Amino acid sequence: MSKVKKDHLKSGTANRKQKLKEKSAYRSVILSAVIGGILLIISILLNGGYLSLFASEDLFLQTLDITVKVLVILFFFIFMTISIGNYKELTGKPLDLKLIVLIFIFSLIQAFRDSIVFSFSLIGLLLIMVYMFLVQEN
Numbered sequence: 001m002s003k004v005k006k007d008h009l010k011s012g013t014a015n016r017k018q019k020l021k022e023k024s025a026y027r028s029v030i031l032s033a034v035i036g037g038i039l040l041i042i043s044i045l046l047n048g049g050y051l052s053l054f055a056s057e058d059l060f061l062q063t064l065d066i067t068v069k070v071l072v073i074l075f076f077f078i079f080m081t082i083s084i085g086n087y088k089e090l091t092g093k094p095l096d097l098k099l100i101v102l103i104f105i106f107s108l109i110q111a112f113r114d115s116i117v118f119s120f121s122l123i124g125l126l127l128i129m130v131y132m133f134l135v136q137e138n
Helices: 002-047 059-091 097-109 115-137
Strands: none
Touching (some): 097 115
């Protein structure tokens, strides 16, 4: 009789662990989406010209401004891809290429006002896509 109870308890704790993992995975989806949304707002403010980090003509400050703008766009892409990928994994569906291309285009739209930011964002996004493709194959 004690063996039955132990097996029942083991399956119950396994079930709890599974629910805990699923709950933490949903938290990861939400947290990644919130961070991606915050980065989107920051990117719109910076790249839209509503907020300027440095108004100086100094080359170092301009370079730093461009770097921050590009990094915000790249991190937006990464966090949104993670969020949507985790959600798709939880629902049992694969992350299709259409969604990745949509996030890719949405990331590039953020940088259309400045050709330098657009160029570096395009290069960075392509490198991230190649990296994701190579990691997926392994």
